[in-house]
Amino acid sequence: MQDILVKDIANHLGTEVRLKGWVRNIRHSGKLLFIIFRDGSAEVQAVAFKPELGEEIFEGAKRLTLESSLIITGIPKEHQKKAGEYELAVTGIQIVQIADEYPISKKEHGPDFLLSNRHLWIRSPKQWAILRIRHTVYFAICEYLNDNNFFRFDSPILTPNACEGTTTLFELEYFDEGMAYLSQSGQLYLETGIMSLGRVYDFGPVFRAERSKTRKHLTEFWMMDAEAAYVEHEENMDIQEGLIRHVIRKVLATCDKELDILERDKELLKAADAPFKRMTHFEAIEYLRSQGSEIDHDSDLGATDEVLLTEGSAVPVFIEKWPKNIKAFYMRRAPEDENLVLGSDLIAPEGFGEIIGGSERETDYEALLARMKEEKMDLDAYQWFLDLRKYGSVPHSGFGIGLERLVTWMSGTHHIRETIPFPRMIYRIYP
């Protein structure tokens, strides 16, 4: 007998097969018993009829509890009540383990309880769907970059110094070398990679010790940083746009069922796959002020500003050319105004907020040095970074995507904590 996955059940109608998985739900009414069976790939209703199955197997099956593990044999056939779906006529059941009373019931639960039971919660249909979309988004990003001549270049997670600022780092003792820090971005290391490989990206966990407490923040999240030699500001945004649109198309093409489970509005995703809007920070502030905001031209955008800027827009919006004093030291000054830098933030529609931060980088040694002095950075610690501007400096640009932010948008999830298997937040380190 052939072992198959539930997702392939339509290819085996009428022939006995074997499936290995778990009980999602079980119902019985005298001589008839229904098991909602899942195996990771999909779910199917298995139907057991006592007169056909025999007393012993049937009574054994009635002992099954929620999330019990079992190996089931049966004959796939069309669902008697739902057109276009399939069910399994059970011929045999091998119980692997009878599960204890399962903590996650079929009714509603609060977030604290679910997060404390995250190791079990991930089995629930919506979490299953989100994790599969995460997988799809992750590989879609890599696929686009690989197809556009980027090479994977993993930056270190343990670092001797801050990338930007020093207030947001987790620190630890590093043997006899003093303090080391968990990386909050691989970007500076990535800039070294382009001089070797031309275009590079990293993808891994980064850490921010900020005491953030919102639905958009995690203390540990996965970031993809990309960096490309001889790419300037405009092309940098073109690459970002191409990448995001590739991800949208990939998710729509391969995660149809997952999006249905999550009740995600697919039309909104389809509409976002069109040319992105671009506006300067100056234009954004002017617009916000015209809408009644009292924000001034030297300010960063707040959460409500981001929502306002994308309201009514089907596509993401780039905000570019920022005042230099509210952006990072390494961004290149705009040629037309030395108080502006060639940075861009990409804001997702539907209120999902910033998903990418990017910029063209400063290439001039003296200009970079001056900015680092202004920021009172430890120049000795960054000599390697300054060296890049001495040995074959070229125009270059890069950007960073927060994987979970992108998954939150794609899946239409309310809170970012559901888009990573084990979220790390200010008040949450278990499980």
Added chain:
RNA sequence: UCCGGAAUAGCUCAGCGGUAGAGCGGGUGGCUGUUAACCACUAGGUCGGGGGUUCGAAUCCCUCUUCCGGAGCCA
């Protein structure tokens, strides 16, 4: 860190000064097509901790703890 809110059965919640409740989940029984199945019975509580007011506190007051939502910071 700041501003709000919450804590009552395993879970989700109601009760808001006068004998501790419901639904789900658990247990027992019933049912040949169930869809968060249904029906009957049943077990299950230091009302977050401490202090106070009161004849009487889950309920009012103070305090602590924990968590949730939002802001700032950012992806």
